[in-house]
Amino acid sequence: MGPGGFYQPGFNSGAKLNLHMMCFGRNWDPQTKYAARYRCDGYQAPPVPEKLVSLVKTSIKDSQAHDDKIPSMHPDIYIVNFYTTTGRLGMHQDRNESSNSLRKGLPIVSISVGDSARFSYGHNRDVRKANEVLLESCDILIFEGKSRNSYHGVKAIIPNSAPLPLLQQSKLKPGRLNLTFRQF
Incomplete structure (x- = not known):
């Protein structure tokens, strides 16, 4: 938390997302998408670490x-979302990357760390019609091709579901880290 670290993104209306975020490569926020060079606290996104690439x-x-058929990509954007045990994220599409990236169906690679999440996905925003899968710590989910434009969200975090060795070694706070990688 703090300057250059995790922050809680929000809208001009004052409403905040129910998560904390940190970006690498390019900043993203719900108002400006990738248009702003600097985020609300004035910090520029650091480069994506090569080990993670x-x-x-x-x-x-x-x-x-x-x-x-899964296309290759070179991730130049890395968004880290941290959900507390009460964190959520409504149904949405990840469609703010370049038109070239979207047209090619370049994947989004999502890595879960910490507590498990009830992850919803479907063809529209209606959570009642969405499918659901449990994403556990160390699960990797790849959105590509037609699924690249699927609506998805985090319905709930399952408290106390993180692997104990992970918690002991990392001192991770209760909750879930979601690491998403994409190519602009």
Whole structure:
């Protein structure tokens, strides 16, 4: 938390998202999307760490062994969302990347760390018609192709579901970190 670290993004109306965020590569917020060079506290996004770029590329390559239609990408945006045990995120689409990235269906790679999340996804914003899957710590989810434009959200965080060794070694606060990687 603090300057250059996690912050709670919000709208001009004063409403805040029910999560904390930190961006690498490019800043994103619900008002300006990727248009603003600096975020609300004036800090510029640091570069995406190369070790994480390598992890994402390996994850995509491993997935391509099962489905060769998954496109490769070089992630230049890394958004970290932290959800407390009461955190949520409504149904939305990730469609603020460049038209070229969206047209190619370049994937979004999502890595879960910490507490499990009830993750909803579907063809529209109606959460009652959405499918649901439990994302546990260390799960990797890849949105690509047609699924790239799916509506999705975090319905609930499952308290006390993080692996105990992770908590002991990392001192992670109760909640869930979601690491998402994309190419602008």
